Amino acid sequence: MCVKKMSSEKIILDEEDIPKQWYCILSDLPKPLPPPLDPAQKAPGPGIAPLIFAKEVLGQEFSKDRWINIPEEVRDVYRLWRPTPMFRAVRLEKALKTPAKIYYKYEGVSPSGSHKPNTAVAQAYYNLKEGKERLTTETGAGQWGSALAFGCQAFDLKSTVFMVRVSYEQKPYRRVMMETWGADVYPSPSTQTEAGRKILSEDPESSGSLGIAISEAAEDALTNDDANYAIGSVFNHVLTHQSVIGLEAQKQFEAVDDYPDVIYGCIGGGSSFSGLFWPFYYDKVSKKAPKDVRFVATEATACPSVTRGEYRYDHGDTARLTPLFKMHTLGHQFIPPPIHAGGLRYHGMAPTLSLLTAEDQVETRAYNQLEVFDAAILFAKAEGIVPAPEPSHAIKGAIDEALKCKETGEEKTILFLLCGHGYFDMQAYDDYLSGKLLPYEYPEEKVQQAMNQLRELYPWVDKLPF
């Protein structure tokens, strides 16, 4: 390992420390992952996945290999921003007067400003190798869409992005960023697809959802030979690609001779948090971890998939094109309240993370957007970086943990993932600063309605052994 530069606050690795392999958790889970189900067959099956994903990507989805080589072409693009820095947040520690040590790994230095290019670049590369000319996808806040536009641009592929309408209207600069990298961007629901037209005929004012946008992007890939589909979270291969985050963080802790007691991340579909904690989880299950490290996932009270949703089979999209996945869900018809953390407004959760929370390997917390922005502002004032609303949930969790240490006198080492900057989120900050933000709680009746609908739609699922 070569630590290029190290001060008490900033831990930077050298290019040669960019991981050469990704870590895949599937063979280390406490139980086998329940398989996807094809609702037409009422049995395990990948549904439309083989028709819209690159073969290599699909192979990684079900990989039994713990380590997967990262192609040199992908590492070459990673070199533009990786390894990413890890900081000791000494100013935040001082502001909180805590005896805890707080570290954060910062993914906002990537070209599009978040962790998302770690998988976008890899997916673009595999699709190019398999002869595709275009990738389709959905995006919520615009973070994933801009990452995919960048990834496609790096390998001369075209990209088509269906952007949830409320974000398309709230965040025009994310659209411009995608278009700068050559993407065609449509507000979703759109008139481009059958799924979009159906939703619009029922509700011409629909503000959209990630579930609807996924249906549109999947349909586009399914009905056009030049294109495949790429997804920004939830799927095993995406989380695997994100493991570069945690693998680097492990080296950075080695460099300062420390190790986390607890790791916080935010969860929309679970990819950034999993990318950070998986390698530490592997340390734990292989008995290499020097401490009994805890993992804590944080989400929005407006979209409480894991804290309030049920762990049961559901579709990944609104039009029911995808197979059924066993995951925590609020129901595939979920239309989220218009909170600013657009990346956390998805009804489902990564099946691996759902399994790990169901097995008590991962703790969960939900916060409302007012308390989240309180934490974001405290962090920005202390550390300088203006965080995206999504990772501000992790900041809130880390701050609460550090304040608990203040009461107990414990000198814990806390790590959280700052998975993106918030420089495209000034409207959210403006709304917070002018007192316009509301502390949304998703209503319990809506969760129950959605679960009843799932039980009625797929009564046979509960009889299966998974």
Ligand SMILES: Cc1ncc(COP(=O)(O)O)c(C=O)c1O
């Ligand atoms: C900045 C940012 N953080 C977090 C997320 C949530 O996704 P995931 O849980 O897959 O990291 C998103 C999703 O769009 C995002 O844009």
